[in-house]
Amino acid sequence: MTPHSDITHITVVQGEARPLVDAAEEPQVMTFPHLVVRELIAFLALSIFLVTLSLVWDAPLEELANPSVAPNPAKAPWYFLGLQELLHYYAPFISGVLLPGVVIGALAVIPYFDINLERKPLWDGTHTRLKLAGIWGSVVALTALFYFTAAHPVWPIIGPLWATAIPMSLPVFGRRSLPFWIFLWFLLCAIALTVIGVFFRGPGWEYTLPWRDGIYT
Amino acid sequence: MNRVFRSIVRHGFPDTNRNRSLAVFTNFFLHIHPVKARLRAIRLTQTWYLGGLSAATFFILTVTGILLMFYYHPSVPRAYEDMKDLEFVVSAGVFLRNLHRWSAHMMVALVLLHMIRVFFAGAYRPPREFNWVIGVMLLLGTVLLSYTGYLLPWDQLAFWAVTVGTNMADAVPVIGGDIKFLMLGGNGVNENALLRFYVLHCVVLPAALLVGIAVHVWRVRKDGGIYLKKPESNE
Numbered sequence: 271m272t273p274h275s276d277i278t279h280i281t282v283v284q285g286e287a288r289p290l291v292d293a294a295e296e297p298q299v300m301t302f303p304h305l306v307v308r309e310l311i312a313f314l315a316l317s318i319f320l321v322t323l324s325l326v327w328d329a330p331l332e333e334l335a336n337p338s339v340a341p342n343p344a345k346a347p348w349y350f351l352g353l354q355e356l357l358h359y360y361a362p363f364i365s366g367v368l369l370p371g372v373v374i375g376a377l378a379v380i381p382y383f384d385i386n387l388e389r390k391p392l393w394d395g396t397h398t399r400l401k402l403a404g405i406w407g408s409v410v411a412l413t414a415l416f417y418f419t420a421a422h423p424v425w426p427i428i429g430p431l432w433a434t435a436i437p438m439s440l441p442v443f444g445r446r447s448l449p450f451w452i453f454l455w456f457l458l459c460a461i462a463l464t465v466i467g468v469f470f471r472g473p474g475w476e477y478t479l480p481w482r483d484g485i486y487t
Numbered sequence: 488m489n490r491v492f493r494s495i496v497r498h499g500f501p502d503t504n505r506n507r508s509l510a511v512f513t514n515f516f517l518h519i520h521p522v523k524a525r526l527r528a529i530r531l532t533q534t535w536y537l538g539g540l541s542a543a544t545f546f547i548l549t550v551t552g553i554l555l556m557f558y559y560h561p562s563v564p565r566a567y568e569d570m571k572d573l574e575f576v577v578s579a580g581v582f583l584r585n586l587h588r589w590s591a592h593m594m595v596a597l598v599l600l601h602m603i604r605v606f607f608a609g610a611y612r613p614p615r616e617f618n619w620v621i622g623v624m625l626l627l628g629t630v631l632l633s634y635t636g637y638l639l640p641w642d643q644l645a646f647w648a649v650t651v652g653t654n655m656a657d658a659v660p661v662i663g664g665d666i667k668f669l670m671l672g673g674n675g676v677n678e679n680a681l682l683r684f685y686v687l688h689c690v691v692l693p694a695a696l697l698v699g700i701a702v703h704v705w706r707v708r709k710d711g712g713i714y715l716k717k718p719e720s721n722e
């Protein structure tokens with residue numbers, strides 16, 4: 271306050287609301303050298319792996335692009351082959367726009383989805399019958415959906431559905447939450463679709479066996 | 488000599504905890520870390536270093552990508568001829584191209600694995616929920632970066648993979664045709680599409696991803712470091 275001023279300024283400082291480091295009383299080490307050295311080792315291991323790979327395996331290069339000669343099959347890179355495999359079952363709008371849109375949307379809202387916040391175990395002893403009925407009702411409905419609405423029954427989605435629903439119903443795995451099982455189902459579907467698309471599809475998007483016919487790219 | 492050294496790093500030899508702390512927080516590159524780390528947080532089995540390795544592949548891709556740019560022209564058929572030159576004319580050209588390509592596949596794989604790790608750890612829950620959303624955007628960015636790069640060699644593989652992908656844009660109701668036109672700068676995959684993909688691949692997407700990664704890693708710190716289970720509970 272300067273003597274010339276007759277106005278008093280009051281500033282209200284709010285307490286900081288910042289998340290605290292979870293636990294303060296656990297063993298800590300100096301970042302330098304302990305973490306820095308580990309990061310360096312991880313980086314070197316990755317580099318050695320990639321350099322070795324690049325020395326022994328050449329990136330593909332085919333003929334000059336030719337818009338009038340379509341290769342058969344024409345495959346996208348591996349991370350899109352799950353989607354391309356879905357194109358075999360559903361019209362492009364469903365397989366290329368709707369389903370991926372739903373999956374990306376679902377991924378983004380995971381943390382805002384109420385049940386998720388607490389990650390409550392499914393079998394906590396409450397409403398067990400109701401939950402079982404809900405689960406198996408949904409499983410049957412989804413199975414019907416993916417069996418009847420597609421050009422071919424979508425086994426790479428129905429299979430993982432049952433593979434998730436069965437252990438989900440067992441009290442042994444009762445500590446797992448609903449989001450856990452849904453994510454697991456998505457993950458298994460993505461793996462199944464991708465593996466089929468990469469290894470088991472050939473000309474005309476017909477099934478092939480990689481050990482008999484090789485891998486089509 | 489010591490004076491010059493001191494002007495660069497501003498701390499003594501890191502053999503005391505004080506100097507080790509200074510080594511971290513007076514260093515631009517290391518100051519993303521706290522000076523001390525919880526022992527459990529830096530164990531290999533906690534994160535498998537997957538986020539860090541995703542960033543590492545991005546770094547390798549930037550370096551090899553810039554080198555590749557010295558030999559590449561985004562025009563038809565020059566782009567393809569440049570691939571042939573890398574193979575037959577440029578010293579270690581094949582190796583350079585291989586390293587860029589395999590690192591790109593590796594990055595997509597590492598980012599996916601990182602996401603799976605984060606989910607099963609339950610680390611997406613508050614206060615980290617928005618960082619998870621940023622992560623989803625980084626995943627999309629990574630895939631787009633990889634995909635735009637896929638067209639650049641302008642061979643049959645590149646051309647048809649991108650044709651399959653952009654045909655999907657057609658399936659979007661009402662505006663699908665316009666989206667496709669915007670992506671390709673035309674109705675089919677042609678020289679304009681090559682130029683667009685090149686600019687996206689070499690400038691727009693890497694810049695966006697760099698900023699995104701910076702925000703993501705910064706928020707990891709602001710959210711109290713990586714998520715660890717409370718020592719006594721199984722939650």
Ligand code: HEM
Pocket residue numbers: 534536537538539541542598601602605608610611615618619620621622623625626629700703704707712713714715
């Ligand atoms: C370019 C891609 C990415 C980079 C470079 C990156 C980098 C990192 C780094 C360095 C960490 C520190 C801990 C760790 O390594 O696990 C981290 C944590 C985290 N990441 Fe990523 N990330 C990327 C993509 C993603 C994606 C796709 C997601 C999820 C959709 C995600 C969600 C998270 C979350 C929630 C954390 C906090 C984890 C915890 O507290 O244990 N990130 N990220």
